[in-house]
Amino acid sequence: MTATLLPDTMPPVSAEAAGVLPSGIGELVAYGVHRPGLIPLWVGEGDRPTPDFIGAAAERAIRDGATFYTRMLGIAPLREALAAYVTGLYGDEADPGRFFVTVGGMHAFHTAIRVAAEPGDEIVIPSPTWSNFFGAIAALGARAVPVPMQFEPEAGWSLDIARIAAAVTPRTRAIVVNSPANPTGWTATRSDLEALLAIARRHRLWIIADEIYGRFSFDPDHAALGRAPSIRDVWQPGDRDRVLFVQTFSKNWAMTGWRIGWLEGPAALAPAVEGLILYGTSGVATFLQHAAVTALREGEALVAAQIAQAREGRAIVCDALRSVPGVQLPYPPGAFYAFPRVPAEPDARLLAMRLVDEANVGLAPGTAFGPGGEGFLRLCFARSADDLREAMRRMVPALMPR
Numbered sequence: 001m002t003a004t005l006l007p008d009t010m011p012p013v014s015a016e017a018a019g020v021l022p023s024g025i026g027e028l029v030a031y032g033v034h035r036p037g038l039i040p041l042w043v044g045e046g047d048r049p050t051p052d053f054i055g056a057a058a059e060r061a062i063r064d065g066a067t068f069y070t071r072m073l074g075i076a077p078l079r080e081a082l083a084a085y086v087t088g089l090y091g092d093e094a095d096p097g098r099f100f101v102t103v104g105g106m107h108a109f110h111t112a113i114r115v116a117a118e119p120g121d122e123i124v125i126p127s128p129t130w131s132n133f134f135g136a137i138a139a140l141g142a143r144a145v146p147v148p149m150q151f152e153p154e155a156g157w158s159l160d161i162a163r164i165a166a167a168v169t170p171r172t173r174a175i176v177v178n179s180p181a182n183p184t185g186w187t188a189t190r191s192d193l194e195a196l197l198a199i200a201r202r203h204r205l206w207i208i209a210d211e212i213y214g215r216f217s218f219d220p221d222h223a224a225l226g227r228a229p230s231i232r233d234v235w236q237p238g239d240r241d242r243v244l245f246v247q248t249f250s251k252n253w254a255m256t257g258w259r260i261g262w263l264e265g266p267a268a269l270a271p272a273v274e275g276l277i278l279y280g281t282s283g284v285a286t287f288l289q290h291a292a293v294t295a296l297r298e299g300e301a302l303v304a305a306q307i308a309q310a311r312e313g314r315a316i317v318c319d320a321l322r323s324v325p326g327v328q329l330p331y332p333p334g335a336f337y338a339f340p341r342v343p344a345e346p347d348a349r350l351l352a353m354r355l356v357d358e359a360n361v362g363l364a365p366g367t368a369f370g371p372g373g374e375g376f377l378r379l380c381f382a383r384s385a386d387d388l389r390e391a392m393r394r395m396v397p398a399l400m401p402r
Contacts, residue, residue, distance in 0.1 A: 016139060023131060024349070024368025032356035039391045042352075042362040044182060044337070045256040046309065046382035051302055054253065057294035061287035070283040072274045074101025074262070078289045081296040082262055090232045097267035100274075101260070101289060103281050105212055105248030108263040110136050111276050112244040115269060116206040117142045117173040123208075124167045125176040126159055128183060128339075128366060128373035130210075133176060145172070148372040149186065153341075156330035157186035161195045168199065174206040175199065180213040180228050183339045183369050183378040185332020187217060187228050194234045197241065206242045207231060213335040215252055215303055216310055228334050242266075251336075251382075252303045253295040260288050306382070310336040313381030313388050320392035324399045336382040339366065342399060346375050359394035 079096040086094040102108040119141030127146035137144040179188035209231045217228035235241040248261035329340040345351040348365035366376030
């Protein structure tokens, strides 16, 4: 690659490094993070620390000497525990050989796109979506092709399958499906997933399925099932359907700072993924992997508590913001974000800064999430009810028409 010269204070760097996109969320964090008493709802994590039973497992592993180099794809007990977890949740028998341990969900996604695409290739993504998708694709030298979703103030977000199909070109290599979605809460229906899979089959594309929020589903039917609809409900694993699942321990098990996740895909990919991990991170710390085994085997009560907290937070936030004249906020069916639009305030970036100044509450501007996010704000409601009630007490007056 040709080196690119940044401002005089910077040495020459590669085009790849210079082309990495800045974070619109990071700008707001920098703007308000040092303010005393600020309630930070701008990033995708709750306020619950990792429970002691998971931390104790890491400590035991250290005492037992689990401090040496690890297998690149993950220790056998963790890959087996992941297979058992997926089998129990989705019903189909999962092979441990399909699971590859990564440094968080971001590393899993980065590995997935390196498997599916090369520099110059295209990856189709419904938008608005998680901002890191765009940055990771740009860092690879590929091109994200955002396809705007449809928004109705009461009905919420929906996928335009015809637009997805029209976005596919000879350079397309993958479709990213994030459901339940960050930041919108959109949750794919079975028919959505069947249609996306049909497009992928027709063009021999990968589907990169980010189902990280799959347990956070508030529709009564989905809640009874314990998860949102999944591409697993409609696929045929094997050579016909090329699916890579991106996952993390961050959300379900309150382990955001542990940086451990997994990529799931055909077992035949193991040598390629092993090489990417070897020359990227050389694996995840062994004692962290042992703690992750404990999270999977003993953490269902924790997951249930996380979901219950998010459900309560959803009601607190949505009921309060929907009471503000002009605010458009359908109840999100999944994930743990509210994504309101304030038509009277079309510049979401300036509105987010004003809410920092006037309400001392930190939200992320919708512009950080790609086309379709203009005029929206993202708020994480996976926090204590007391914090959210206080945040709403401050925000509602600031959002009232003037």
